[in-house]
Amino acid sequence: MITNASELTSTPIIILVEPQMGENIGMVARAMANFGLRELRLVNPRDGWPNEKAVAAASKADHVIEATKVFDTLEEALADTQYVLATTARQRDGFKPVHGPEAACRQVATRVDQRCAILFGRERWGLTNEEVARADAIVTFPVDPDFTSLNIAQAVLLVSYEWRRAEQQGEKLPFVGPETLPAQKHELYGMFDQLEDALDRRGYFRPETKKAKLIDNMRAVLTRPGFTSAEISLLRGLINSLDRFSPEQPKGRREED
Amino acid sequence: MITNASELTSTPIIILVEPQMGENIGMVARAMANFGLRELRLVNPRDGWPNEKAVAAASKADHVIEATKVFDTLEEALADTQYVLATTARQRDGFKPVHGPEAACRQVATRVDQRCAILFGRERWGLTNEEVARADAIVTFPVDPDFTSLNIAQAVLLVSYEWRRAEQQGEKLPFVGPETLPAQKHELYGMFDQLEDALDRRGYFRPETKKAKLIDNMRAVLTRPGFTSAEISLLRGLINSLDRFSPEQPKGRREED
Numbered sequence: 001m002i003t004n005a006s007e008l009t010s011t012p013i014i015i016l017v018e019p020q021m022g023e024n025i026g027m028v029a030r031a032m033a034n035f036g037l038r039e040l041r042l043v044n045p046r047d048g049w050p051n052e053k054a055v056a057a058a059s060k061a062d063h064v065i066e067a068t069k070v071f072d073t074l075e076e077a078l079a080d081t082q083y084v085l086a087t088t089a090r091q092r093d094g095f096k097p098v099h100g101p102e103a104a105c106r107q108v109a110t111r112v113d114q115r116c117a118i119l120f121g122r123e124r125w126g127l128t129n130e131e132v133a134r135a136d137a138i139v140t141f142p143v144d145p146d147f148t149s150l151n152i153a154q155a156v157l158l159v160s161y162e163w164r165r166a167e168q169q170g171e172k173l174p175f176v177g178p179e180t181l182p183a184q185k186h187e188l189y190g191m192f193d194q195l196e197d198a199l200d201r202r203g204y205f206r207p208e209t210k211k212a213k214l215i216d217n218m219r220a221v222l223t224r225p226g227f228t229s230a231e232i233s234l235l236r237g238l239i240n241s242l243d244r245f246s247p248e249q250p251k252g253r254r255e256e257d
Numbered sequence: 258m259i260t261n262a263s264e265l266t267s268t269p270i271i272i273l274v275e276p277q278m279g280e281n282i283g284m285v286a287r288a289m290a291n292f293g294l295r296e297l298r299l300v301n302p303r304d305g306w307p308n309e310k311a312v313a314a315a316s317k318a319d320h321v322i323e324a325t326k327v328f329d330t331l332e333e334a335l336a337d338t339q340y341v342l343a344t345t346a347r348q349r350d351g352f353k354p355v356h357g358p359e360a361a362c363r364q365v366a367t368r369v370d371q372r373c374a375i376l377f378g379r380e381r382w383g384l385t386n387e388e389v390a391r392a393d394a395i396v397t398f399p400v401d402p403d404f405t406s407l408n409i410a411q412a413v414l415l416v417s418y419e420w421r422r423a424e425q426q427g428e429k430l431p432f433v434g435p436e437t438l439p440a441q442k443h444e445l446y447g448m449f450d451q452l453e454d455a456l457d458r459r460g461y462f463r464p465e466t467k468k469a470k471l472i473d474n475m476r477a478v479l480t481r482p483g484f485t486s487a488e489i490s491l492l493r494g495l496i497n498s499l500d501r502f503s504p505e506q507p508k509g510r511r512e513e514d
Contacts, residue, residue, distance in 0.1 A: 027408075030408075033401065033404040034398075034400045034407055034411070035399075035400060035401060036401040059406065060404070141291075141418075142292075142418070142421055142422060142425070143292060144291060144293040144421075147290040147293075147318065148291070149316070149317075150291055154288065154291070154410075154411070154414050157415070158414070158415070158418055161398075161399070164399055164400075165399060168399070173355065173357055173397055173398075174397060174402050174405060175347075175348035175355065175397065195495070198504070199495065199498055199499070201505050202498050202499065202502035202503070202504055202505070203502065204498040217491060218491065218495065221491050221492065224482065224488075225481065225482030225484075227482075228352070231478045231481075234352075234475065234478050235478060238452070238456065238461070241459050241461040242459065242496070243499060243504070245460065245461075246459070247455070247459055247500070248459070
C-alpha cells in the first residue's frame with residue numbers, strides 16, 4: 001500500500017482555474033495521458049461538469065476525464081497539496097522562484113512523497129496575482145518574446161512532457177532504433193574486394209596510373225558512414241545483382257516493359 | 258548577407274504531409290511561432306490552400322501562415338533540404354537512427370549551414386514507410402506506451418520547444434567542415450532513381466510484393482550517411498559502370514588475366 005501511495009504522490013495534479021472551453025479541458029486530458037499524468041482538477045469551470053465537448057476532445061483519455069474532480073475555489077482545490085507551481089507568461093512582482101518547465105519538473109519529480117500540483121489559468125488572461133501568490137514557485141516557458149501566448153493544452157503538454165522526462169531521468173522512448181555499431185573492418189574490406197573486382201572487370205580503373213587514387217576515394221566514401229553489418233549485407237546484395245545479372249532490356253526502354 | 262542566410266538556415270522547416278484539418282495547420286503555425294520557427298511547408302493539403310480555418314486557428318501567427326509553401330509531392334518539398342527528420346509514433350523496420358525530441362533538435366541546431374526539415378504525417382495515420390524512408394533519422398516522443406497518439410500540433414509544439422532550447426544552449430558550432438555538408442535531397446533521389454532502375458532491370462525487386470520493402474531498406478542505408486554532392490557523384494559513377502558495362506571476363510577468373 002505504501003508503494004502504491006508513494007507512486008501516486010510522485011505524479012503531479014493538474015489544476016485548471018476557471019477553464020472556459022470544454023474542448024480545451026479535453027485536450028488537456030489528452031496531453032496529460034500522453035505523458036502518464038492522471039489527476040485533473042477543475043476550479044469553477046464555466047460550463048459546469050461533466051462536459052460533453054471535453055469528453056469528445058479527450059479522444060481516448062477517458063480515465064482522466066472520469067477521475068476529474070471539481071472545486072468551487074482554488075483554496076479548496078489546493079487543500080491537500082504540499083508543493084504548488086503556477087504557470088504564467090507574464091513577469092510578476094514578488095519573491096517567488098521562477099523556473100523553466102524542465103527545472104520545475106525536476107522539483108516535482110524529486111518530491112516523491114509529496115502531493116504536487118501545477119496551476120494553469122483561464123484561456124484569455126491566465127491566473128490572477130492572488131492565485132499566483134498561492135504557489136511555491138512560478139513556471140514560465142522559453143517562448144519567443146514576440147509570440148508568448150501558449151494555449152492551455154499546449155502549456156499542459158510541455159509541463160507533462162518535462163515531468164515524464166524528469167521522472168524517468170531521461171528520455172525513455174517507446175522504441176529504439178536499430179543497432180548502429182559499425183561493422184568490423186573485415187566486413188567492410190570484403191565489400192571493397194567485391195566491388196573493386198566487379199569494377200575492375202569493367203575497366204573502371206583505367207588508366208592504370210589513376211587506379212590507386214580512384215580506389216582511395218571510393219574506400220573513403222564507403223568508410224565514412226560507418227556502415228553496420230546489416231547495412232553491408234544489403235549493399236553487397238545490390239552490388240552482386242548489378243555485377244552478376246544482365247539487364248533484361250536496354251536502359252531507358254523500361255517504360256515499354 | 259552571409260549572416261542572414263546562415264541565420265535562416267539554422268531554423269528547421271516544418272513539413273506537414275497531407276494535413277486534413279485547417280484548424281490543425283493553424284495550430285501548428287501558432288506552435289511554431291511560440292518558439293521562433295518560421296517556415297512551414299504543406300504537401301498536398303486536403304482542403305487546398307489558402308485555408309480560412311487555418312488563418313483563424315493560427316491566432317496571430319500570420320507571418321507563418323503567409324509564408325507557407327505548398328507542394329504536390331514530398332519529394333519536391335524536400336528537394337532543397339539536406340537533413341531530414343521524420344516524426345513517428347510507431348516503430349519501423351529499417352536502418353534509421355531513432356532520437357527523442359531533445360537529441361533530434363540538438364542534431365538540427367548544430368547543422369547551422371544546412372537546410373533541415375522535420376516531417377509530420379497525416380492526423381489519422383501519420384507517415385507511410387516510403388515517406389519515413391526519405392528521412393535521415395526518426396524522431397519519436399517519450400510518451401506513455403498506453404497512450405501514444407499525439408496530435409499534430411502537439412508534436413510540432415514539442416519539437417519546436419526543444420529546437421529553441423537546443424538553439425539557445427550555445428550548441429551551435431561556429432563553423433562546420435564544408436566537405437561534410439550533405440547534398441540536397443534531389444541529388445540523393447537522382448541516385449536512387451539510377452540505382453533502382455538498374456536493379457529493376459535485373460529482376461532484383463522480385464517478387465513484386467517485396468519490392469516496396471526492399472526499396473525502403475535500400476534508401477534507408479543510403480540516406481543515413483548523409484553523403485555529400487561529391488560522394489554522390491562518385492557513387493553514381495560506380496553504379497553507372499556496373500550497370501552499363503559488361504565484365505570483360507567471368508567473375509573469379511581475374512587471376513588468369
